[in-house]
Amino acid sequence: MAVSLREYRARIKSTESMKKITRAMELIAASRIIKAQQRAQAAAPYARELTRAVSAVATYSNVDHPLTKEEENPTRAAVLVITSDRGLAGAYSSSVLKEAERLAERLRAEGKEIDLYISGRKGEAYYRFRQRPIVQSWTGFSDQPSYDVAAEVGRTLIDSFVKDPGEEGDVDEVHVVYTRFRSMLTQEPTAIRLLPLEVVEADDAPQGEGHSDRTGDGEVLPLYEFEPSPEAVLDALLPQYVQSRIFYALLQAAASELAARQKAMKSATDNADELIKKYTRVANQARQAGITQEISEIVGGVNALADAQTEA
Amino acid sequence: MADALTVELVAADRTVWSGEATFVIARTVEGDIGVLRGHAPVLSLLTEAIVEITAEDGHTVFAVADGGFLSVANDRVSILSERAELATEVDVEEARALLEDARSGHWTDGSEAERRIRMAEARLRVVERDSSASSAS
Numbered sequence: 001m002a003v004s005l006r007e008y009r010a011r012i013k014s015t016e017s018m019k020k021i022t023r024a025m026e027l028i029a030a031s032r033i034i035k036a037q038q039r040a041q042a043a044a045p046y047a048r049e050l051t052r053a054v055s056a057v058a059t060y061s062n063v064d065h066p067l068t069k070e071e072e073n074p075t076r077a078a079v080l081v082i083t084s085d086r087g088l089a090g091a092y093s094s095s096v097l098k099e100a101e102r103l104a105e106r107l108r109a110e111g112k113e114i115d116l117y118i119s120g121r122k123g124e125a126y127y128r129f130r131q132r133p134i135v136q137s138w139t140g141f142s143d144q145p146s147y148d149v150a151a152e153v154g155r156t157l158i159d160s161f162v163k164d165p166g167e168e169g170d171v172d173e174v175h176v177v178y179t180r181f182r183s184m185l186t187q188e189p190t191a192i193r194l195l196p197l198e199v200v201e202a203d204d205a206p207q208g209e210g211h212s213d214r215t216g217d218g219e220v221l222p223l224y225e226f227e228p229s230p231e232a233v234l235d236a237l238l239p240q241y242v243q244s245r246i247f248y249a250l251l252q253a254a255a256s257e258l259a260a261r262q263k264a265m266k267s268a269t270d271n272a273d274e275l276i277k278k279y280t281r282v283a284n285q286a287r288q289a290g291i292t293q294e295i296s297e298i299v300g301g302v303n304a305l306a307d308a309q310t311e312a
Numbered sequence: 313m314a315d316a317l318t319v320e321l322v323a324a325d326r327t328v329w330s331g332e333a334t335f336v337i338a339r340t341v342e343g344d345i346g347v348l349r350g351h352a353p354v355l356s357l358l359t360e361a362i363v364e365i366t367a368e369d370g371h372t373v374f375a376v377a378d379g380g381f382l383s384v385a386n387d388r389v390s391i392l393s394e395r396a397e398l399a400t401e402v403d404v405e406e407a408r409a410l411l412e413d414a415r416s417g418h419w420t421d422g423s424e425a426e427r428r429i430r431m432a433e434a435r436l437r438v439v440e441r442d443s444s445a446s447s448a449s
Binding site: 039042043045046049050052053056057146147150151222223224225226227228232233236237240243244247 | 354
């Protein structure tokens, strides 16, 4: 009995130290979410103005641009999957990957081959383990992406998109799978088609709180003059627009990752509490059982002695 | 403010400066453009250069933009630039080092080297302008 009591005590101790770790991770994630949200909000004005400018050009000029041109017979699609670098975030990475698999399935059914671009170590590991070729991957920034990274990813994707058909690595479509941050409680894996661009004032365009008043619906865009020419402006605008969309997706994914981690760590802490409670009860029971047994042994021994004396 | 422009200078990841201003100067690919109240709507490409904003209260804000866009409409000026910074935020040492690096000629792509030189020079110039402006006032 005494042995198992010691065992229970050891288990309680290790659960307690685990709880300390998960608790710390929960708190860290919670404080980082706020930062991630602030970053997303700080990036909103740029994205908003860019969207306005793009729709202004699109409205007032009929410019054909390589980035908006639909391929007649798309045969290859690039899929950018945004996952996390680290685990311990519940189902965060696996639900993004599941969404990516769904999208890949759909694209394959449409007769397109898939080129994989991955952001985040978890996604990389997933595809590597299944020995599927990855065209390019970026890692090491999933919880605080910088604009430079987004720009690089954007450039890579645009490059492969504008390549001539038949050229190595040419793709006809670019899709992005990321996790949308709806609230602290819900994050939703989402797949969007990034290229060819459909220039619309997308309703999921990043909008900071308190800024939406200026870009209200139904606003008539002024008749802009373009310098040096609408084509040149569009030429410079669209890549930026793509990059800013990717940046937005990365920021959303970062906030979602942290929220998922906080939730996972919170339930881990709660579970540790439960376990500790359970083990404490079992340990107390074991201790009580030990004591009871000892007492009955002593009483039994005393009785046996008394019996022996009366007989003698 | 009836006679002011609403100006927003935004970088990709933050708002660098925003507020009411009376006058904005920026350099587009076709030359300098000055914006006062009532300017016609325009959307133009910027080059790596200084952006000068005369704020409502009369003091001048100097900033540097690495390309990007200027859009003017309804007395609202937005300057979008991936890496815009205020003169006070420029790291002079870093800008000097970058200038050296760009001039060293290891950039095989000529236009990229030129772009880097322009940007580094603009960053250094904007600091000078800012300090001379603040010492004069």
